[in-house]
Amino acid sequence: MGIEVAVHGLTKSFGTQTIWEDVSLILPAGEISVMLGPSGTGKTVFLKSLIGLIKPERGRVMVDGVDMINSPDRQVYAARKLFGLMFQDGALFGSMNLYDNIAFPLREHTRKTETEIRRIVLDSMETVGLAGDEKKLPGEISGGMRKRAGLARALVLEPEIILCDEPDSGLDPVRTAFLSQVLIDLNAQFDTTMLIVTHNIDIASTVPDNLGMLYRRELVTFGPREVLLTSDDEVVRQFLKGDIRGPIGMSEEKDAALRAMESAVPFARKAIPEQLAPTPGLPPRQAVWRRMDRVMRLLPELAPAARDAIISRHLPGAKE
Ligand SMILES: Nc1ncnc2c1ncn2[C@@H]1O[C@H](COP(=O)(O)OP(=O)(O)OP(=O)(O)O)[C@@H](O)[C@H]1O
């Protein structure tokens, strides 16, 4: 079973620029979570903070008893092996073919033989649909294939926690749909805890168990997917609809005068899309049952719309 990641009161600045303040959340073990947020709100900085590559000034990130921010380097390095990170830009070595790129973490961090490495690399390339492309160089393949190669490389050390930074950027809608399925299938096979940063509303509404959003230097919300997807919050609604009307502007928050000129945006709540199921033949996602138990206990604290959405999903027929 995956491992929980508990973030407490995290604050990060660069010089005088505060990126975000007092961020607290829990990535429940084995569940899939998505973090949304406009460009520049510090999503990549957040992912890098979780593995201790960036050190926030305040707060803790607890993983398997280790504080990724404040523990001694040796402990942080050891705990980092629990994570697989898929970087925003793929971060492949241009001069190495895909096979060697994907084998790299195994050669670097383990004492496995080349025979063992071969089996693992081919398995993981198969998982992301790159079987047969071992000899290709990163410069010879499409952006979508590079993304998948980055994901395959994140998988080879059998991480308990997978972090994906905009796995969909540069992908067409069909490839994005395939990628969503790959993420769900991975979770079903390995019960991995996952955090996906994305701008893609289809992924956000069909893949995760939990959804959060960073905006204006804080975590606007984080919780069961139904909470954000039924939210009345103007920022959340504008983002989910991709609307130019609302508090989010091109570079930063809009000024009050411009906001006043906009007519009120009518709000029609739509039904929440179904969450994707694993490909037939794969085991069911174990997280579904754990999550059901967890959100049922949260119910009394949730807004009515979120509560209704959860009840009608888990206890169909219970309403009315
Ligand atoms: N090493 C650094 N030194 C100084 N400032 C940085 C550093 N890394 C990031 N920043 C700043 O932190 C802010 C958040 O950057 P980040 O890359 O996390 O945004 P993001 O939410 O991932 O955006 P996008 O959606 O465009 O990828 C930006 O203003 C960026 O300039």
Ligand SMILES: [Mg+2]
């Ligand atoms: Mg980013």
